[in-house]
Amino acid sequence: MANVSIRDLEIEFGNLKVLKNLDLEIQPGEFIVLLGPSGCGKSTLLNAVAGLLDVSAGQIWIGGKNVTWEEPKDRGIGMVFQSYALYPRMTVTGNLSFGLKMAKVAKEEIDKRVARAAKILQIEPLLKRRPSELSGGQRQRVAIGRALVRDVDVFLFDEPLSNLDAKLRTELRVELKRLHNELGSTMIYVTHDQIEALTLADRVAVMNGGVIQQLASPKEIYRRPVNRFVAGFVGSPSMNFVDGTLSVEGGNASFKLANGGLVDLAGYDFEAPPEHGRPATLGIRPEQIDLARGDASAKSLPVNLTLLEPMGADSLVWGDVAGTQFSVRIDGDAHVETPSKVDAFFQPAHASIFDLASGARL
Amino acid sequence: MASLTASAPVEPSGPRPKRIGPGRYGVYAFLIISALFFLIPLYVMIVTSLKPMDEIRLGNLFALPGSPSFDAWIKAWSQACTGLNCNGIHVGMLNSVKILVPSVLLSIAVGSVTGYALSFWRPKGANVLFGVLLLGAFIPYQVFLYPLVRILSMVSLYNSIPGVVFVHTIFGLPLMTLLFRNFYAGIPIDLFKAARVDGGGFWAIFLRLMLPLSTPIIVVAAILQITGIWNDFLFGLIFAGRENFPMTVQLNNVVNSSFGEKEYNVNMAATILTALVPLFVYFVSGRWFVRGIASGAVKG
Numbered sequence A: 001m002a003n004v005s006i007r008d009l010e011i012e013f014g015n016l017k018v019l020k021n022l023d024l025e026i027q028p029g030e031f032i033v034l035l036g037p038s039g040c041g042k043s044t045l046l047n048a049v050a051g052l053l054d055v056s057a058g059q060i061w062i063g064g065k066n067v068t069w070e071e072p073k074d075r076g077i078g079m080v081f082q083s084y085a086l087y088p089r090m091t092v093t094g095n096l097s098f099g100l101k102m103a104k105v106a107k108e109e110i111d112k113r114v115a116r117a118a119k120i121l122q123i124e125p126l127l128k129r130r131p132s133e134l135s136g137g138q139r140q141r142v143a144i145g146r147a148l149v150r151d152v153d154v155f156l157f158d159e160p161l162s163n164l165d166a167k168l169r170t171e172l173r174v175e176l177k178r179l180h181n182e183l184g185s186t187m188i189y190v191t192h193d194q195i196e197a198l199t200l201a202d203r204v205a206v207m208n209g210g211v212i213q214q215l216a217s218p219k220e221i222y223r224r225p226v227n228r229f230v231a232g233f234v235g236s237p238s239m240n241f242v243d244g245t246l247s248v249e250g251g252n253a254s255f256k257l258a259n260g261g262l263v264d265l266a267g268y269d270f271e272a273p274p275e276h277g278r279p280a281t282l283g284i285r286p287e288q289i290d291l292a293r294g295d296a297s298a299k300s301l302p303v304n305l306t307l308l309e310p311m312g313a314d315s316l317v318w319g320d321v322a323g324t325q326f327s328v329r330i331d332g333d334a335h336v337e338t339p340s341k342v343d344a345f346f347q348p349a350h351a352s353i354f355d356l357a358s359g360a361r362l
Numbered sequence B: 001m002a003s004l005t006a007s008a009p010v011e012p013s014g015p016r017p018k019r020i021g022p023g024r025y026g027v028y029a030f031l032i033i034s035a036l037f038f039l040i041p042l043y044v045m046i047v048t049s050l051k052p053m054d055e056i057r058l059g060n061l062f063a064l065p066g067s068p069s070f071d072a073w074i075k076a077w078s079q080a081c082t083g084l085n086c087n088g089i090h091v092g093m094l095n096s097v098k099i100l101v102p103s104v105l106l107s108i109a110v111g112s113v114t115g116y117a118l119s120f121w122r123p124k125g126a127n128v129l130f131g132v133l134l135l136g137a138f139i140p141y142q143v144f145l146y147p148l149v150r151i152l153s154m155v156s157l158y159n160s161i162p163g164v165v166f167v168h169t170i171f172g173l174p175l176m177t178l179l180f181r182n183f184y185a186g187i188p189i190d191l192f193k194a195a196r197v198d199g200g201g202f203w204a205i206f207l208r209l210m211l212p213l214s215t216p217i218i219v220v221a222a223i224l225q226i227t228g229i230w231n232d233f234l235f236g237l238i239f240a241g242r243e244n245f246p247m248t249v250q251l252n253n254v255v256n257s258s259f260g261e262k263e264y265n266v267n268m269a270a271t272i273l274t275a276l277v278p279l280f281v282y283f284v285s286g287r288w289f290v291r292g293i294a295s296g297a298v299k300g
């Protein structure tokens, strides 16, 4: 177990600054997920931690040691690649033991560690095979095993499951979680799959444009996104956003829609006292909306429903609020008329309000 | 309602029937004619080498030999005169082998390492270096000859087999580097990164990971170098020295020996003997060659 500390890191390719003044403190044994859209610099950050990329500025500390200039092998890390990157001409055993042979570990010790990793990952029957004779899931296990045998303190995963089909992905996801519980090592995991992020992580770092937007527990990321980007990126289907202005009268805040309608916000936890007349965006997740008033504290806004999309366990109803697209998730058995005009009920405490210009949470 | 008659269209099912149209015949005719065109000189060489001189003087170029004999071959191999020595061209063959083997091994070894370094380790200025190397490949050899002669005689390698091997290795470097660099460019970079994380250094990654993957491109490189170096005349003539002349130079001496009558049968036999190695390489490796070119050398 080791902590990882990234301090003021900057990485550029030519003139392109991919990471800017990035700070990240990871506790020993923590499972951190880097989540973000394609091209935001997740792999770049991971490669920098692994020592496969030179940094332009800043420091990387692993286990209390400044490793900024260390070789990858001296950093106490193991890495699992999206493409598996298994050595094609070696058997599974050869793949697992390559790193140990490089480190001149004694033969018996190598055998012992390979056997242990094979047992944990359940790849014992495959040890004699070549990578080309393995299925995708088996290859991924071997790739994980290669990091496992080296007894490292920090595991780096770069989208390890993204080449697998949905079912296998779910299976291996659970296995990874179990592995983490068993080993207790620090893990940094890159993905752009938010389900993986929310299920695996102790904390999620949502990245965009080379900057960490929010670093918090999955629950916090989901409940209290710090800005509009995080709110829109996490959650599927995406959060509904309705533009308007804040209106404060006699200490009571409400949200004024573009068509003049008022939505009561009593119960919303503002970061700072709201200002009257401030342009803002109201964000509500489709699953946080009820088409019937369940609770006395729920507030409502008027929705035009136009289309029903059944998805099995639940259904999505599409429509608009004051001309902006809006979706509501309802129970799969519930029935709604489309088209129709209804009131949508929500708890202001669960909603999010963002500044229209900066996108920051209000 | 249309009934099932012979002219009814067949319901398509299973493998599509192969039709050989007139276009196909045209293509085959063309291929056969061009094959013949290129085979005729070979035919003439072989029949001439099997005829005695009396028969050759009759001038029937295409006639089969009346009583085929291998005398001319034996003479070419062991008695033909090259300048003052009359030991045949087998001396040259030995020299050629002595030049060929180390040159091929060395140029492939050096080329694969430079190609590997350029594509994975990307040292500073790698692209400039590679550009200069390629430029070197386009400058006519003749420009380098005199300076090289001076350099080699300064280090006492002039007129020796190591000298000519050195020259072949140097001049093979651009093409070998290009070949290997492009081949390695097609190998996923993650493989290299994984080996780095696993603690592999420059040589460990090259020897244990990359080299075992390189068989196809090594075969291509070997074919190119074997035929190229075997057929070389200029470097052998200039750098090898009188006792070490390769087969091509000796063949030239045999053919151009200017006393007495021209022994066409011996010349033909000597020429075929000299061409035997590249011919053999092409026959054995044709398939590999095409596959290697298609998979590594052109792509990327």
Ligand SMILES: Nc1ncnc2c1ncn2[C@@H]1O[C@H](COP(=O)(O)OP(=O)(O)OP(=O)(O)O)[C@@H](O)[C@H]1O
Pocket: A013, A016, A018, A036, A037, A038, A039, A040, A041, A042, A043, A044, A045, A192
């Ligand atoms: N070697 C390189 N040279 C130049 N630019 C690069 C290089 N590697 C990455 N980039 C750029 O850096 C940015 C971040 O790339 P990175 O691979 O870190 O993205 P990512 O977040 O991992 O995306 P994905 O989810 O698609 O893997 C991209 O804009 C990419 O084009």
Ligand SMILES: [Mg+2]
Pocket: A042, A043, A044, A158
């Ligand atoms: Mg990536």
